[in-house]
Amino acid sequence: MADICPKCGLPLDICACEALEKEEAVRIKVYTTKMKFGKLVTIVEGLSSEDMAKTAKELKRKLACGGTAKDNHIVLQGDHKAKVRGVLAKLGYNEKNIDVW
């Protein structure tokens, strides 16, 4: 006898609530900001800590720029807003969860 999900009433093995919540939780925010001396950087926020280092490395490689991953966000040197979404999508992130500001 399968357990029933309290949320949707379906047996737990076919219930999608948890997966939906997970997807909902992943919202990635991409924006540019000016650093000291007027240097523009692109910030990528909202990645899980397990994914950060790997994703930062891929972004730097694909965008051919420098950058760092720290405190829940990635800082990329230069303005890469136009390209970050495409690169993240290729890495397996859902494009509809990526907000480019």
Ligand SMILES: [Zn+2]
């Ligand atoms: Zn459910």
